[in-house]
Amino acid sequence: MTDSFALPETNWPTLEPGWVWLCGAGPGDPGLLTLHALNALRQADAVVYDALVQEGILEWAPQAEHIYAGKRGGKPSAKQRDISLHLVELAKNGKRVLRLKGGDPFVFGRGGEEAQTLVQHGIPVRIIPGISAGIGGLAYAGIPVTHRDVNQSVTFVTGHDQSGETPQSLDWKSISKGSQVLVIYMGMKHISQIQSELINAGRPLSEPVAVVTNATTPLQSVIETTLGSVVADIEKSKAEPPAIICIGRSVLMRQVLDWQALANGIEPRNLDPLGRGRPAEAS
Numbered sequence: 001m002t003d004s005f006a007l008p009e010t011n012w013p014t015l016e017p018g019w020v021w022l023c024g025a026g027p028g029d030p031g032l033l034t035l036h037a038l039n040a041l042r043q044a045d046a047v048v049y050d051a052l053v054q055e056g057i058l059e060w061a062p063q064a065e066h067i068y069a070g071k072r073g074g075k076p077s078a079k080q081r082d083i084s085l086h087l088v089e090l091a092k093n094g095k096r097v098l099r100l101k102g103g104d105p106f107v108f109g110r111g112g113e114e115a116q117t118l119v120q121h122g123i124p125v126r127i128i129p130g131i132s133a134g135i136g137g138l139a140y141a142g143i144p145v146t147h148r149d150v151n152q153s154v155t156f157v158t159g160h161d162q163s164g165e166t167p168q169s170l171d172w173k174s175i176s177k178g179s180q181v182l183v184i185y186m187g188m189k190h191i192s193q194i195q196s197e198l199i200n201a202g203r204p205l206s207e208p209v210a211v212v213t214n215a216t217t218p219l220q221s222v223i224e225t226t227l228g229s230v231v232a233d234i235e236k237s238k239a240e241p242p243a244i245i246c247i248g249r250s251v252l253m254r255q256v257l258d259w260q261a262l263a264n265g266i267e268p269r270n271l272d273p274l275g276r277g278r279p280a281e282a283s
């Protein structure tokens with residue numbers, strides 16, 4: 001660890017033996033970790049991490065045992081109950097345990113279940129929020145999750161439930177009517193069903209859609225499409241999860257805010273994609 005990552009002087013909490021800190025690692029880019037996450041990485045004896053945590057982040061905890069608890073990547077998948085009980089066991093053995101999860105631990109990440117099990121077993125916990133992929137990932141694609149001209153609300157939706165199916169409990173009609181912008185996690189597997197539900201509920205075929213895969217990592221890629229074409233375009237591009245799917249007019253803002261393209265000297269495609277009129281005068 002170089003000095004450039006020295007934490008500012010303040011009273012950082014100590015990760016005591018027997019504690020579990022349940023921490024979000026952000027969507028991928030290590031720069032999106034919080035300072036509390038960095039403080040935790042430096043103190044942990046054991047880091048229990050998920051598939052969505054970029055392995056480079058673990059290099060910030062060279063002193064710790066790194067325990068994979070993910071459900072992807074060809075490695076055997078760990079059951080949720082086993083992960084929670086493993087955390088209990090590590091803590092009972094006096095380890096300083098850092099449970100590191102992609103994005104925010106309480107956003108579609110089962111962090112609530114894990115924390116509950118820990119509390120039920122009398123293990124002291126601290127929760128460290130992280131930047132969720134549905135917000136930070138879209139920002140890296142140049143898509144503001146809210147915009148005054150587009151939406152007064154945003155709905156985060158999971159594309160599948162515990163059984164791996166599209167959640168039966170979701171009322172797609174109300175979701176379609178109630179929210180101008182939908183941000184779908186884990187939506188790739190059931191995208192054609194989600195597409196039909198939304199179209200049946202009255203969302204227009206021409207509605208802008210972005211599919212952001214591997215957001216904030218060097219592999220980030222973005223498909224800009226429409227509700228009518230999203231399934232075909234995902235197939236054509238052979239895009240694979242993890243992906244955030246954003247449905248709504250805020251996707252158009254990428255035409256002016258694709259800041260990674262701008263940084264590479266590419267001109268904005270449209271300075272006023274929402275038709276706001278002349279740029280405001282600087283004052």
Ligand code: SAH
Pocket residue numbers: 027028052101102103104105106107108109131132133134137184185186187212213214215216217241242243244
């Ligand atoms: N707790 C996480 C979400 C876990 S659910 C969070 O707050 O971000 C897993 C889903 O998150 C993936 O299927 C995908 O939809 C989304 N996701 C997480 N990281 C992502 C990334 N880097 N790029 C795109 N989608 C991502």
